[in-house]
Amino acid sequence: GNSVTQMEGPVTLSEEAFLTINCTYTATGYPSLFWYVQYPGEGLQLLLKATKADDKGSNKGFEATYRKETTSFHLEKGSVQVSDSAVYFCAFLAGGTSYGKLTFGQGTILTVHP
Amino acid sequence: DTEVTQTPKHLVMGMTNKKSLKCEQHMGHRAMYWYKQKAKKPPELMFVYSYEKLSINESVPSRFSPECPNSSLLNLHLHALQPEDSALYLCASSQAMEGREKLFFGSGTQLSVL
Numbered sequence: 001g002n003s004v005t006q007m008e009g010p011v012t013l014s015e016e017a018f019l020t021i022n023c024t025y026t027a028t029g030y031p032s033l034f035w036y037v038q039y040p041g042e043g044l045q046l047l048l049k050a051t052k053a054d055d056k057g058s059n060k061g062f063e064a065t066y067r068k069e070t071t072s073f074h075l076e077k078g079s080v081q082v083s084d085s086a087v088y089f090c091a092f093l094a095g096g097t098s099y100g101k102l103t104f105g106q107g108t109i110l111t112v113h114p
Numbered sequence: 115d116t117e118v119t120q121t122p123k124h125l126v127m128g129m130t131n132k133k134s135l136k137c138e139q140h141m142g143h144r145a146m147y148w149y150k151q152k153a154k155k156p157p158e159l160m161f162v163y164s165y166e167k168l169s170i171n172e173s174v175p176s177r178f179s180p181e182c183p184n185s186s187l188l189n190l191h192l193h194a195l196q197p198e199d200s201a202l203y204l205c206a207s208s209q210a211m212e213g214r215e216k217l218f219f220g221s222g223t224q225l226s227v228l
Contacts (some may be wrong), residue, residue, distance in 0.1 A: 032214035037171040043120075043204055044157070051214065068159040089156055100145060100170055100211035104156035 006090045006105030011113050013080055015043050021075040021108045023064075023090035027036045031058075031092035033066055033073040038087045038107075047075075047088070118220035120205050126226045129195060136215045137188040137205030143218070146188040146213040148180060149204040151222070157204055164211040167197060195227045 007022040025031065032051045036044040048057030053068035062077045073090060090105040118139045126131050145164050149157035155219035187214040188205055202224050206217040213217040
């Protein structure tokens with residue numbers, strides 16, 4: 001069945017460090033891939049997306065590339081800030097009988113210290 | 115306007131109470147969703163409305179009753195809830211259920227059942 005395996009956290013970094021959060025997926029067909037971010041006490045915000053193989057999504061210094069051959073969508077940022085502290089969810093939307101069902105990873109808690 | 119608005123932000127209710135959660139979007143989206151999120155977990159899909167008709171019910175107990183009065187509004191009626199129903203309830207919308215476009219999430223209603 002459909003699933004997302006996301007790097008377990010929590011991840012703790014110093015400001016300006018490099019960030020990678022790994023994400024791999026199992027899905028039928030060609031899903032659309034997303035990274036959502038959730039700040040404390042808030043809902044989910046879309047961080048970036050990619051809809052086909054080799055697409056690169058980017059936003060606010062974050063990037064992720066849709067790798068069909070490795071079924072991965074790893075999140076990266078070259079220099080994190082304290083304000084990036086949040087929970088990050090990798091997710092996808094597949095087609096067929098999975099229409100309308102966003103499949104999430106377990107989430108990765110990121111804490112950035114000054 | 116790219117917002118999904120949820121009210122109230124916080125709700126405390128007893129097990130015998132009846133209350134409703136409200137969600138509104140003005141993006142012309144034809145799919146609307148209810149998710150339930152427990153602390154430190156990913157959101158879990160509850161219901162999907164497509165073109166104002168209930169399309170997906172993920173075997174949610176009948177004490178949760180969704181309603182879609184029109185294409186912009188989504189309600190979740192609550193009755194005889196249990197303490198384990200305490201969670202963050204998130205509303206979301208997208209262009210259409212059959213597409214693979216991103217979901218926009220509201221900031222959620224934090225529900226506590228006493």
